Amino acid sequence: MATQACWRCLARPAQTTNGLSASMQRLTILRPTVHTFSTSTSRSTRVSKMRKERLEEKKKRAGKPPAPGERKAMRKMIVLSNTNALAVPSLQEMTAENISDPSYRSVVLSLPDKIVSRVRAAECFKTYQKWRLFRRPSIVLRSADVRLAQMMDDAKISKRVVRQVLVGGRGSGKSLYLLQAVASAMLKDWIVITFPEGQDLVNASTDYGPMPVIRPIMYQQKAYTAALLQRIVTTNPQLAELEMSMEHQLPAGVPAGLTLSKLAILGVNDTALAQPIFQALMKELTAPGRAPLLITLDGFNHINSLTAYRSSSFKLIHAHDFYLPSWFTSYLSGKNPLPNGGAVLAAMTHSNGPNNKTLEDRLSQLEKQQSLLNGNPLNPKDNPILPYLLATGQEHLANQVPDLDPYIRYDPRVLEVFSRTNTPSISSPEVSLSDSSSPSEPSTTLSLKNEGEKGEEEEEAAQSSTNSNPPTQQAAASWASLTPADSTIQVKRIQGLTKFEAKSLMEYWALSGILRAEVSERFVGEQWSVAGGGLPGELERTCLGMRF
Amino acid sequence: MATPRPLQGFRTLQRQCIHAHHPHTQTLPIRLLSTTQPRQWRRAVRPPKDFISYEKYTEMMNKPIEEAMHFAMHGPRPLWQQNPKDASQQQQPPEEQESIATKQDPTAARLVPASPSYFSVTPRMVDDIVHLAGLLRRHANLPKLPREYVPKAIWKSAGEYSLWLGEKIPPSRYIRIKSMLTRLNMIVPELRRQEVTDAINAHLKDPEMEESKPEPPAIDEWGRGYGEGRRKTAKATAYVVEGSGEVLINERRITDVFGRVKDRESALWPLMATGRMGRYNVFAVVKGGGTTGWAEATAIAVAKAVLVHEPGLKPAMRRAGCIRRDPRMVERKKPGHDKARKKPAWVAR
The missing domain is CATH 3.30.230.10 (Ribosomal Protein S5; domain 2)
Structure with a gap:
C-alpha cells in the first residue's frame, strides 16, 4: 500500500504535465520547432552508429530488466510445494485433536490443505525456512507445541488468556512455535490476528500520522492498518458469517448489520477509514460470545524501543506511541482483557533484533523467577548456579532472583508491559528450602507449571484420561493450573529439538527424498551437536541447505 | 702453484682404534702427522681436549679395554681414581714428560684427533654412522629373516639418542641411523657377528628411560x-x-x-x-x-x-588428523614486498 506522496521527506507530489493548466499544455504543443539546414550528418549519428549497435546487442543479451517490484516479489516469494519431492505416505495431517495429544509428540504432521492458504495469508511462513523443498508443509510436533495446544483448549473453556514471550537462540524455532500456534488456532476455529514482522511497524516503511482527538498524542499507520485488516479477512474466513452486534462511531456512514468481513473490507478499500474500522472490529471480536482470539507478533524486541519515525519536533517517536504496537502490548500485558479467552504470543528475534537492555534484563529476571517458582531451587536443573552456591556456602541465596541493574536507565514504558505480571514473593513458604523435598506439589500460588521435559510426567498424568476426547468441563478443572488466572506473562524459552524429535524430522526429510543420508543414531547425534543442540533452523542448514 | 710435492714422512698404520663411544674395535687407517704439516699445527701450544699424542695413543692401546674406553670418552682419570702405580707416573711434571717423549720420537710432538670426524659438528654421531655403515658393508650379504620373524627392536628415540651422545641431533638425521639398525637387525641372528649384536644392543631403548616418562593424563575428580x-x-x-x-x-x-x-x-x-x-x-x-x-x-x-x-x-x-599441531603460521612480510609475497606494481621511470 504505497502512497503516492513521499511521506518521509514530507515533499509534495512531483508536478507532471497532467497537473499543468490547459493553456500551458497548449503552449507546449504549439511551440514552433526550428530546423537548421546542414549537409553533414549529425554528430550523434556519426559517432555512435557502431556503439548504438553494440549497445543494442548487449541489451538483447542481458534481456529485459525486471519490472519494478519484481525483484522484491521474488525475494518475498513463499513456495510451499515441490512436486519433485516424494510424497510421504505415512504422513498424518494435523487435526484439532491430535495437536493436543501427548502421544503425537515428536510426530511430523502436515498442515491440512484447508488452512495452508490461511497460514500463508497470516504470513507465518518465512522465506528463510525450507518449505520449498517438500511436497507439502509439515512440522514436527514438539512437546512445547502440545503443551500450548492444551493451554489453548484450557483457555477457551476457562476464558483465560495465555500470555507468552518466546525467547531462545537464533534458529531455535520461535517463529515455528508461532506458526504452530496459528495452525492450532485455525483448527480450533479461533480468530487469528498476526503481526508477522514487528520491524515493519517501526522502521519507517509505512505512512504515519497523529490520531485525531487522542491526547497524549498517539500515531496511526493507515496503510499498515489497512493491510492488517486485509490479513485478518483472509486469515479468518469465518468473519463472513459473523455480523456486527453493536453500534460504532464511524466517520462515514457505515450501514448497520454488515458482516465483519465486509466491515473490514471497507477499511481495506479506504485507508482513511482503516483505523476506526480496526478499532470497531476489535470491539466486535471481543464482544461476549465470540470465538477466542489468538494474537501473535514476531520480532517483539523491535516494538519496545524508539522507532525510526520522527515527531513534528523531529524527535524519534517511541514505539508505544504508535497505536498498533501499544495495542498489542496492552493485550500482552493484560491491560486490555480478552473476555472470550485467547492467547497472546510475542516472539523475540535474534537474527535482526536491536539490543534492548530493558527487555533482555526483565525477561531474564522473569525467566529465572518463574523457573525457581515452578521448579525446585535446590535442583541444579532449575537453578543452574546451584553447584556454585553450594560450593561457596551460599545456599541461602538459592531461591533469590537477581534485581535489575540499578546503574542502568531502563525504559519505564517497557517495564510497564510486565508490571501486571504477577510475581509472588520468591521467599514465600511454598518454596522455602525446607519444602524442597516435595517440589512437585501443586499449589495455588504456584499456578504456573514449568514446561518442557520436566513437566512431562505431570502432563501425561493430566492428559491420560482425555487423550482423544475434546476438552470437557471436567477436564478443564484438572487443567486449571495450566493457565495462570492473572495476567502473568510467561517467559517461554524455546530450546532445540530433542534427539528423538530431530530423528523423526530427519526421517521425514529422508522419506521425502531430500536428505540423502542414512538416518542412524550416529548421524542424528552428529547433526544434533553441529546444529547447536538440535536447533531446527541450524538442522535445516546442516542437512538441507548449501554447505558453506 | 707448482705441482704438489709428494707428502713425505706420512705413515699409514693399520691399528686397532678405540672408538669413542663404542666398546667394539675396528680397523681404521690412522694417519700420523709429520713435520711437513702446516706451521700452525707445530706451534699448537695447548693441545685440544680430544687430541692425543702418538705416545698417549700407544699407551692407551696397552691399557685394558674398559680403561681405554674411559680414556677415550672422558680423558685421563683424575688421580684418585687411578691405581698408585699409574698415579706415580702421572705425578711427573708434564713438561718433562713431553720433553722425554720428544726426545724418544720426534713425531710424538704431532697431535691427531682421536676421531677422524673431529671437525664435523656432530663427531660422535658421524662416528656412529661410519661404524654402522661399515657393519652394513661387511655383513649386508648375510641372509635376512623374513619380515615377520625379525626380532622386535625398539630403538632409542631421537631425544634419547641425543642425550646419549651428548650432541644435538635433529630427528631427521637419526632416521638414517635407525634405518641402518633396522637392516642390521634383519640379519639371521645365528649368523650375526658379535660386533653387530653389540651395535644393535647399544642402540636399543633404555628400559630405565621409559620409566621416567610423564604419567598419562587422567580423568579428574569431576570426570573431566x-x-x-x-x-x-x-x-x-x-x-x-x-x-x-x-x-x-x-x-x-x-x-x-x-x-x-x-x-x-x-x-x-x-x-x-x-x-x-x-x-x-x-x-x-x-x-x-x-x-x-x-x-x-x-x-x-x-x-x-x-x-x-x-x-x-x-x-x-x-x-583423522587431530593429533598433530598444524605448524603453519602467517608468513612474514619481506622488505621490498608489499606483503609476504606481493610485490609492488612495476612503474615506468
Missing part, C-alpha cells in the same frame, strides 16, 4: 578429561565429560560461536571421526586468532581431552 590445542595464534582448552553431545564454547552455543557449518564441523571433527559425538559433552575456552584458528585449535584440544577418556583412540585420532 582435559586437553589443549593450538592453531595459528589461537589457543583452546577443552574439558570433555561423558554426556549426550552438548557443546559449549566460551560459554556460548557452538552455533553462536561458529557461524559457518564448516567451522563447527572442524571443531567437533575428533568426535565425528571416531563416532563419539553423542557420548561426550564439550566445554571449551578459546582465545586469540580468528574463527578458523579457533575451530581447529578446539579440534586438537577436544581430541586430547577425549584421549584422556579413551587412550586407545589415539591411532584413529592421528589418522
Whole structure:
C-alpha cells in the first residue's frame, strides 16, 4: 500500500504535465520547432552508429530488466510445494485433536490443505525456512507445541488468556512455535490476528500520522492498518458469517448489520477509514460470545524501543506511541482483557533484533523467577548456579532472583508491559528450602507449571484420561493450573529439538527424498551437536541447505 | 702453484682404534702427522681436549679395554681414581714428560684427533654412522629373516639418542641411523657377528628411560578429561565429560560461536571421526586468532581431552588428523614486498 506522496521527506507530489493548466499544455504543443539546414550528418549519428549497435546487442543479451517490484516479489516469494519431492505416505495431517495429544509428540504432521492458504495469508511462513523443498508443509510436533495446544483448549473453556514471550537462540524455532500456534488456532476455529514482522511497524516503511482527538498524542499507520485488516479477512474466513452486534462511531456512514468481513473490507478499500474500522472490529471480536482470539507478533524486541519515525519536533517517536504496537502490548500485558479467552504470543528475534537492555534484563529476571517458582531451587536443573552456591556456602541465596541493574536507565514504558505480571514473593513458604523435598506439589500460588521435559510426567498424568476426547468441563478443572488466572506473562524459552524429535524430522526429510543420508543414531547425534543442540533452523542448514 | 710435492714422512698404520663411544674395535687407517704439516699445527701450544699424542695413543692401546674406553670418552682419570702405580707416573711434571717423549720420537710432538670426524659438528654421531655403515658393508650379504620373524627392536628415540651422545641431533638425521639398525637387525641372528649384536644392543631403548616418562593424563575428580590445542595464534582448552553431545564454547552455543557449518564441523571433527559425538559433552575456552584458528585449535584440544577418556583412540585420532599441531603460521612480510609475497606494481621511470 504505497502512497503516492513521499511521506518521509514530507515533499509534495512531483508536478507532471497532467497537473499543468490547459493553456500551458497548449503552449507546449504549439511551440514552433526550428530546423537548421546542414549537409553533414549529425554528430550523434556519426559517432555512435557502431556503439548504438553494440549497445543494442548487449541489451538483447542481458534481456529485459525486471519490472519494478519484481525483484522484491521474488525475494518475498513463499513456495510451499515441490512436486519433485516424494510424497510421504505415512504422513498424518494435523487435526484439532491430535495437536493436543501427548502421544503425537515428536510426530511430523502436515498442515491440512484447508488452512495452508490461511497460514500463508497470516504470513507465518518465512522465506528463510525450507518449505520449498517438500511436497507439502509439515512440522514436527514438539512437546512445547502440545503443551500450548492444551493451554489453548484450557483457555477457551476457562476464558483465560495465555500470555507468552518466546525467547531462545537464533534458529531455535520461535517463529515455528508461532506458526504452530496459528495452525492450532485455525483448527480450533479461533480468530487469528498476526503481526508477522514487528520491524515493519517501526522502521519507517509505512505512512504515519497523529490520531485525531487522542491526547497524549498517539500515531496511526493507515496503510499498515489497512493491510492488517486485509490479513485478518483472509486469515479468518469465518468473519463472513459473523455480523456486527453493536453500534460504532464511524466517520462515514457505515450501514448497520454488515458482516465483519465486509466491515473490514471497507477499511481495506479506504485507508482513511482503516483505523476506526480496526478499532470497531476489535470491539466486535471481543464482544461476549465470540470465538477466542489468538494474537501473535514476531520480532517483539523491535516494538519496545524508539522507532525510526520522527515527531513534528523531529524527535524519534517511541514505539508505544504508535497505536498498533501499544495495542498489542496492552493485550500482552493484560491491560486490555480478552473476555472470550485467547492467547497472546510475542516472539523475540535474534537474527535482526536491536539490543534492548530493558527487555533482555526483565525477561531474564522473569525467566529465572518463574523457573525457581515452578521448579525446585535446590535442583541444579532449575537453578543452574546451584553447584556454585553450594560450593561457596551460599545456599541461602538459592531461591533469590537477581534485581535489575540499578546503574542502568531502563525504559519505564517497557517495564510497564510486565508490571501486571504477577510475581509472588520468591521467599514465600511454598518454596522455602525446607519444602524442597516435595517440589512437585501443586499449589495455588504456584499456578504456573514449568514446561518442557520436566513437566512431562505431570502432563501425561493430566492428559491420560482425555487423550482423544475434546476438552470437557471436567477436564478443564484438572487443567486449571495450566493457565495462570492473572495476567502473568510467561517467559517461554524455546530450546532445540530433542534427539528423538530431530530423528523423526530427519526421517521425514529422508522419506521425502531430500536428505540423502542414512538416518542412524550416529548421524542424528552428529547433526544434533553441529546444529547447536538440535536447533531446527541450524538442522535445516546442516542437512538441507548449501554447505558453506 | 707448482705441482704438489709428494707428502713425505706420512705413515699409514693399520691399528686397532678405540672408538669413542663404542666398546667394539675396528680397523681404521690412522694417519700420523709429520713435520711437513702446516706451521700452525707445530706451534699448537695447548693441545685440544680430544687430541692425543702418538705416545698417549700407544699407551692407551696397552691399557685394558674398559680403561681405554674411559680414556677415550672422558680423558685421563683424575688421580684418585687411578691405581698408585699409574698415579706415580702421572705425578711427573708434564713438561718433562713431553720433553722425554720428544726426545724418544720426534713425531710424538704431532697431535691427531682421536676421531677422524673431529671437525664435523656432530663427531660422535658421524662416528656412529661410519661404524654402522661399515657393519652394513661387511655383513649386508648375510641372509635376512623374513619380515615377520625379525626380532622386535625398539630403538632409542631421537631425544634419547641425543642425550646419549651428548650432541644435538635433529630427528631427521637419526632416521638414517635407525634405518641402518633396522637392516642390521634383519640379519639371521645365528649368523650375526658379535660386533653387530653389540651395535644393535647399544642402540636399543633404555628400559630405565621409559620409566621416567610423564604419567598419562587422567580423568579428574569431576570426570573431566582435559586437553589443549593450538592453531595459528589461537589457543583452546577443552574439558570433555561423558554426556549426550552438548557443546559449549566460551560459554556460548557452538552455533553462536561458529557461524559457518564448516567451522563447527572442524571443531567437533575428533568426535565425528571416531563416532563419539553423542557420548561426550564439550566445554571449551578459546582465545586469540580468528574463527578458523579457533575451530581447529578446539579440534586438537577436544581430541586430547577425549584421549584422556579413551587412550586407545589415539591411532584413529592421528589418522583423522587431530593429533598433530598444524605448524603453519602467517608468513612474514619481506622488505621490498608489499606483503609476504606481493610485490609492488612495476612503474615506468
